[in-house]
Amino acid sequence: MKKYLSVFKISFQQEFVYRLNFIMWRVRNVLQIFLIFFLWDTIFSDPGRVVFGYDRAKILTYIFGLAIMKAIVTSSRTIDVAGEISDGKLSNYLLKPVNYFKYWFTRDVASKSLNLIFAVFEVTILYFILKPPFFFQPNPLLLVLFLTSLLSGVLLYFFLLFIFDMFAMWYPEQGWGPIFFLFIFVEFLGGGLFPLDILPAAIQKGLYLTPFPYLYFIPLQIYLGKLGIIESLWATLVAGVWILVLGFTLKKLWQAGLAVYKSEGR
Amino acid sequence: MKSFLRYLKVWWLMSKNSFVSVFYSKLSLALFLIAKTLRFVFFFMFIFFLLKGTNSLAGYNLNQTVFFFLTFNLVDVTAQFLFREVYRFRGQVVTGGLDLTLSKPLSPLFRSLMGGADVIDLITIPPLIFAIFYVGRMLNPSLLHATFYLLLVLNSLLIATAFHIAVLGLGIITLEIDHTIMIYRDITNLGRFPVDIYKQPLQGILTFLVPVGIMITLPAKALMGLISPIGVFSSFLIGMAAIFLSIQFWNFALTKYTSASS
Numbered sequence: 001m002k003k004y005l006s007v008f009k010i011s012f013q014q015e016f017v018y019r020l021n022f023i024m025w026r027v028r029n030v031l032q033i034f035l036i037f038f039l040w041d042t043i044f045s046d047p048g049r050v051v052f053g054y055d056r057a058k059i060l061t062y063i064f065g066l067a068i069m070k071a072i073v074t075s076s077r078t079i080d081v082a083g084e085i086s087d088g089k090l091s092n093y094l095l096k097p098v099n100y101f102k103y104w105f106t107r108d109v110a111s112k113s114l115n116l117i118f119a120v121f122e123v124t125i126l127y128f129i130l131k132p133p134f135f136f137q138p139n140p141l142l143l144v145l146f147l148t149s150l151l152s153g154v155l156l157y158f159f160l161l162f163i164f165d166m167f168a169m170w171y172p173e174q175g176w177g178p179i180f181f182l183f184i185f186v187e188f189l190g191g192g193l194f195p196l197d198i199l200p201a202a203i204q205k206g207l208y209l210t211p212f213p214y215l216y217f218i219p220l221q222i223y224l225g226k227l228g229i230i231e232s233l234w235a236t237l238v239a240g241v242w243i244l245v246l247g248f249t250l251k252k253l254w255q256a257g258l259a260v261y262k263s264e265g266r
Numbered sequence: 267m268k269s270f271l272r273y274l275k276v277w278w279l280m281s282k283n284s285f286v287s288v289f290y291s292k293l294s295l296a297l298f299l300i301a302k303t304l305r306f307v308f309f310f311m312f313i314f315f316l317l318k319g320t321n322s323l324a325g326y327n328l329n330q331t332v333f334f335f336l337t338f339n340l341v342d343v344t345a346q347f348l349f350r351e352v353y354r355f356r357g358q359v360v361t362g363g364l365d366l367t368l369s370k371p372l373s374p375l376f377r378s379l380m381g382g383a384d385v386i387d388l389i390t391i392p393p394l395i396f397a398i399f400y401v402g403r404m405l406n407p408s409l410l411h412a413t414f415y416l417l418l419v420l421n422s423l424l425i426a427t428a429f430h431i432a433v434l435g436l437g438i439i440t441l442e443i444d445h446t447i448m449i450y451r452d453i454t455n456l457g458r459f460p461v462d463i464y465k466q467p468l469q470g471i472l473t474f475l476v477p478v479g480i481m482i483t484l485p486a487k488a489l490m491g492l493i494s495p496i497g498v499f500s501s502f503l504i505g506m507a508a509i510f511l512s513i514q515f516w517n518f519a520l521t522k523y524t525s526a527s528s
Binding site: 020021024025027028031032034035038039041042043051052171173176177178179180181186188189191195198199200 | 291293294297298300301304305307308312315316319320324415440442444445446449452453455456458459463464465468515521
């Protein structure tokens with residue numbers, strides 16, 4: 001545990017090494033909020049309008065909630081794993097008394113912590129500039145379920161990203177392609193651009209069978225009270241099943257990947 | 267003219283090399299092509315279902331909103347096809363590799379800007395043009411408005427060129443390219459929808475300071491007959507000013523190049 005605490009501290013400090021990079025990354029996040037915010041703000045310019053089951057307060061809470069969710073769920077350093085496999089740096093870790101998964105999860109937590117601090121700061125500033133109405137969930141049970149689904153989202157994304165990183169074991173020079181693929185799925189099918197319930201019911205049903213809606217969309221639905229207690233519990237259970245499935249898949253891929261890993265570049 | 271033909275030949279040679287290296291890795295080509303197509307399809311679906319539910323967006327109907335989105339894609343994808351080399355420029359500056367470019371009898375700006383055309387984006391341009399033609403026809407434009415549209419799209423590419431030159435200049439001074447170019451992409455992404463949806467002062471900024479409105483919203487509006495000839499003329503003035511200023515900035519940035527690590 002102590003060594004992972006050290007990894008956390010070092011990773012946290014490393015995030016500050018390229019400060020301009022980090023600030024630019026945060027600027028990008030703010031720009032992305034602008035696009036979605038103004039789009040929905042235009043649609044809900046009439047305060048009494050209800051579209052797709054959302055009123056103005058709920059949709060703008062969804063947008064601002066996304067900014068926080070992205071900092072927690074998808075801020076990650078695990079994206080670098082594919083590069084480490086490609087250039088053979090993975091070999092260094094295999095020789096050390098460190099669990100590679102725990103190491104990267106710790107680095108992710110450090111990245112999430114820093115991004116969360118900045119996201120809260122940005123959202124606060126944007127709140128005072130844009131003055132959107134907010135929906136606050138009063139039900140403590142739904143809040144607990146929201147936090148549980150949020151944690152599930154973190155684990156799901158970690159496993160998903162690691163699985164897509166594993167592609168580099170077989171194709172070391174093409175590590176980025178599958179990750180680019182994953183990003184597109186997460187952004188669109190996870191509800192990162194729009195709430196998925198604007199889609200026809202048949203498409204939604206199909207999507208709920210995939211792990212993506214459990215990253216952003218389902219946690220935010222629970223927070224907004226659009227899912228009842230039973231539905232929220234069910235959704236959390238499905239996310240739990242996906243965590244087990246993806247965890248198992250990753251374990252198998254890791255074992256198979258190590259068998260073909262050639263430590264190229266070392 | 268002779269010089270133009272020489273540069274065209276060099277561009278063709280560099281592009282051919284770039285294409286060959288992409289085709290060498292067919293799996294990667296397929297992955298990126300599918301991913302980019304999916305991104306387009308997902309966003310199109312979003313607009314389609316959104317407008318089905320709301321009927322209009324800032325006063326524009328479904329066909330018009332789709333046309334804004336298609337125009338954004340045309341400008342964005344063409345700029346990426348032409349200027350992909352900009353994404354690789356940081357490595358040249360950091361390693362001092364830019365020295366080799368500077369010492370060649372070729373404009374270093376041309377080499378840094380257009381040295382590696384992206385075949386993946388090229389593949390997506392013809393279907394995009396077809397979609398623009400198809401949706402554009404539904405808007406019943408006059409010949410004059412269609413001409414304005416074509417001229418303004420060319421002007422958009424001129425402004426996109428200016429942005430990329432500015433990013434190269436910033437890259438020399440700050441050694442930062444990756445996020446700067448992505449910020450440019452994020453800002454132009456705001457043009458996926460007509461800039462009318464943004465409130466002031468953001469709308470003003472996007473129209474005049476960072477002319478996303480001129481790059482994307484204006485051409486589409488011109489096809490819909492919503493722009494006067496004076497508006498078209500003013501846009502060209504802004505486009506030419508942007509390219510002039512960016513070249514000046516590039517020349518200034520070159521004087522700050524230290525050739526470190528070479």
